[in-house]
Amino acid sequence: MSLEPIKKKRVYQDIIDQIRNLLASGKLKAGDQLPSERELASRLFVSRTAVREAISVLESSGIVRTHQGMGVFVKEEAHDLLLFRMDNLINQQGISLIDLLEVRLGIEGQGAYLAAIRRTDHDLDDIKTAYQKLENAYSINKPAAEEDHEFHLTVVKASQNMMLVQHVMLFSDKFLKSVNELRNKSIRSNRSKEVLIEHLAIYKAIEEKDPNKSQKAMWTHLKNAIKRSML
Known part of the structure; x- marks a missing residue:
């Protein structure tokens, strides 16, 4: 007999399914x-927080x-493309946030290390600009998911390693999606300042051209993100 483990679904995932x-x-x-x-929360018998989380992911x-x-609108794109994105999103829901953060520890830790060694003045300006946007x-x-992604991407680009x-x-x-989830938790627990300080530490270490300090700052940030994801 072949059985599969039951995956726990969160309320926002049910909203996305509907x-x-x-x-x-x-x-x-x-x-x-x-x-x-307000109307979605009332009609689905869920909290407005769950609705906000679902909309943020979408x-x-x-997709939206x-x-x-004015409100939230479905993007004006081909129906098949919207469905493809939706199905792709739903298929990814089972991926563990912690698994993703652990992968990022390796990739972005090395990226920060090399960025401190190889970054140009232009790279540093890009990282600073991304930090200011954040x-x-x-x-x-x-929630600033796109701003957060831009910061991390500019750090890794400064490594000059295309892989x-x-x-x-x-x-x-x-x-x-993971940043949206983590940021919603940070906002609810008033940890936004803490997260911002961690990003600033990464920028400062790269500015100082200290690879070990840069790698450690990135690791500290992502390890703290893992802890925050468990709250």
Whole structure:
């Protein structure tokens, strides 16, 4: 007898499943506006936090777009493409956040180490700009998944190792989803400042051209992210 382990689903994943079904049935189409956060929470009997988490994941996956002051809309793209992205998203839900962070420890730890040795002044400017964007986003309590991804990507690009860059790009979709999840936890637990300090330590170590310090700063940040993911 062959049995498979039961995977625990979170509420936001159920919300995503229902939105996927609406897309597949044609009841929800490209360009359509989703019900408000309050209405979705009421109709699905879930918390507004779970709805926000689901919308955040859908947005980072390129399925919906938020228009400030107007609401959340399905992106105006081909129906097949939207369904493909949705199915890809759902298939990835079983991937452990901790597994992803552990992979990043190896890739980005080495990236930070080499960045401190090889970075140019232009690379450092790019990392500083990415940090400032992240700082600005954090100041308004924005999840800032794209800003966070840009910071980490500029660090690895400064390593001048294209294999490392390609691996970071390969995991970009999973990276964005994981950052959204971690940032929602950081916001709820008031740890945003702590996370920002960790990013600044990475930048400063690379600025100082200290490879061991840079690698350690990246490891510290990602290990702390693993701890935060367990909260």
